[in-house]
Amino acid sequence: MxxxxxxxxxxxxxxxxxxxxxxxxxxxxxxxxxxxxxxxxxxxxxxxxxxxxxxxxxxxxxxxxxxxxxxxxxxxxxxxxxxxxxxxxxxxxxxxxxxxxxxxxxxxxxxxxxxxxxxxxxxxxxxxxxxxxxxxxxxxxxxxxxxxxxxxxxxxxxxxxxxxxxxxxxxxxxxxxxxxxxxxxxxxxxxxxxxxRGRYYQHAGEQSGATKGVDTQEPFMTTMRSLWTNNIFFRVVLANAFTNIPSFAFAIWLAPILMRNFDVTSGEVGVYLGGALLVGGVPAMILGGFLADYLAKKNPKWRPWYCALAVLLTIPFWTFCLLSNSLEMTLAFYMCGYVLLVSTQGAAISLVQSSVLPTERGTAGAISSLLTNLLGYGIGPALIGVMSDNWADSYGSMSLNYSVISVAVVSLTMAAIFFWWVGKAVRIDPASPARATST
Incomplete structure (x- = not known):
């Protein structure tokens, strides 16, 4: 320290x-x-x-x-x-x-x-x-x-x-x-x-007799083994990575989809999407965190369960978004799905940070970010581009829409499963540290 x-x-x-x-x-x-x-x-x-x-x-x-x-x-x-x-x-x-x-x-x-x-x-x-x-x-x-x-x-x-x-x-x-x-x-x-460092973990650890790791950083391989065997951390990282694959996909591909499917300019698309991000995203981020904390007071498992539910509800909104023939309905469906998806981020980040030792938090956050960027930013958009090119002869201008839908449905379904799996590892006892290694 x-x-x-x-x-x-x-x-x-x-x-x-x-x-x-x-x-x-x-x-x-x-x-x-x-x-x-x-x-x-x-x-x-x-x-x-x-x-x-x-x-x-x-x-x-x-x-x-x-x-x-x-x-x-x-x-x-x-x-x-x-x-x-x-x-x-x-x-x-x-x-x-x-x-x-x-x-x-x-x-x-x-x-x-x-x-x-x-x-x-x-x-x-x-x-x-x-x-x-x-x-x-x-x-x-x-x-x-x-x-x-x-x-x-x-x-x-x-x-x-x-x-x-x-x-x-x-x-x-x-x-x-x-x-x-x-x-x-x-x-x-x-x-x-x-x-x-670790003042809240230390308080909980004193109640449960687990104070190791509050101040002293373990060797790198010891830390990696600790994170690998931490069921909450491991599952949340996977859930969040799959959640962000469609998030990055829409961020990159929705603008060209709107320009291909509707008679709008790039400037108009920027205004529409920027407005949706601000009007829907800011309150969703904040209120989603408050709601997850409120539900967790009744049962801490509700943090990941809320994420699982919100991710599942995103699927129909973003599917209809890319199938709609109306620009207004496309934007409305996108905004509804976006609100649901980003409302999970406060709970997801808090689950990562609270499930590990204080001297593991930076490493844990880096690993979570690494996997999210690798799948969501490095692989997902390129995969969608390849799928769209291969489907162009069959579906024309809709090939990109169908590619994004396919990746989004699969990714969000996997994310919901992983968030539900996180709930099985969360301890109900609020006096003990959030870390868990049980199945």
Whole structure:
């Protein structure tokens, strides 16, 4: 535990820390996705191929994010977490701003690699800090507020990025969106206090006689074996990964689907989808966390059970969304499904963090993020593209719709099964740590 760690006693300050970390998450997503709205301008100026664009937009970020995620999580379990967040945020924001100074493919690729390196160190320590600021009975709502950043990030990256690019060009877009992150990193370093690591776990552990792992980090392989045999962690990670496959799929493919199936421009699509994200996503993230905490007071198994139910109910909405002949109904069905799906994120993140030892939380968060990004961001969209190409002769412009539906139905069904499976491992005794190894 850092010598600068201080006890925290709840109150308003912890919500200040939570909002700062939520804004960090927002810039994480925005700096990652802004590239997509700038692709055509960058491609034209540097005369790049689609393969090079694919490397810049996806591979350059994802590869290093995945490679460095677990080491960064490991570091978060034994160092000052708020300092790590501040440094990571400032680094990826600086590298994002430097994208605007690129003179060709290779310099832009190096800057994008830097964005991935920095962002790998942001998520795990943020979730770990929040877990030590909020008691277990209010953790889902706190994680729901934190996850609002995942809604505000795309809105900032897509909407603000597009508007800035139209007014000032793609280079200044990177700079204007990058500089505020550097400033926020400095604010976090100066104003966020490092909470005492594992204080809520320690309280529960003292009641049940299990206090090992609160302060001392175990060797890497010991930690990995501990996580592998932790049924709650293992099952939640699988459930959340399958939940995010269709989430990423819709984020990437819904815009071209709307433009192919309806007479709308890219600007109109951006307004429609950005509005749906803000109007539906922000309250869903927050209220979903509150609802999961309320249900868990009656029975802690309701956290994963609520997730399973919400994920299942998403399936018909998103299926009808892609089968509708009306733009208005398509958007309405999408928004309903989106509200249900993102309402699970607070509970899911809290289950990951509360099921592991305090000195495992950064590593646990990194592993969860790694699998989610690998399946949802690295494999899912590409698989849908291949399916759409293969089905084009049979289904024409609807081939993409059917591909997304197929992947979404299978993934969400698997996610619901895994969340139900998590419920079987959750202990009902609230006095004991949430960790479980039973079947």
């Amino acid at each position: 850092s010598s600068k760690s201080v006890p925290t006693n709840g109150g308003v300050y912890r919500y200040y820390a939570l909002i700062m970390l939520m804004l960090t998450f927002m810039f994480n997503i925005a700096d990652r996705l802004v590239m997509s709205v700038l692709i055509e301008d960058i491609k034209a100026e540097f005369m790049l191929s689609d393969t090079q664009i694919g490397l810049l937009a996806g591979t350059a970020f994802t590869v290093f994010y995945l490679l460095l995620g677990v080491p960064a999580g490991r570091l978060a379990d034994r160092t000052n977490r708020k300092t790590m967040v501040a440094i990571s945020l400032s680094l990826w924001s600086l590298m994002s701003a430097l994208c605007g100074a690129a003179v060709g493919f290779w310099t832009l690729l190096l800057a994008r690699l830097g964005v991935g390196v920095g962002e790998a160190g942001g998520g795990p320590p943020s979730a770990s800090i929040i877990t030590d600021y909020f008691a277990p009975h209010e953790l889902s709502r706190a994680m729901g507020i934190f996850a609002v950043g995942a809604v505000l990030g795309p809105a900032l990256g897509y909407a603000a990025g597009g508007l800035i690019a139209e007014a000032y060009g793609w280079r200044w877009t990177f700079v204007i969106l990058g500089v505020p992150g550097i400033v926020l990193g400095l604010i976090i370093y100066l104003t966020i206090r490092e909470p005492r």
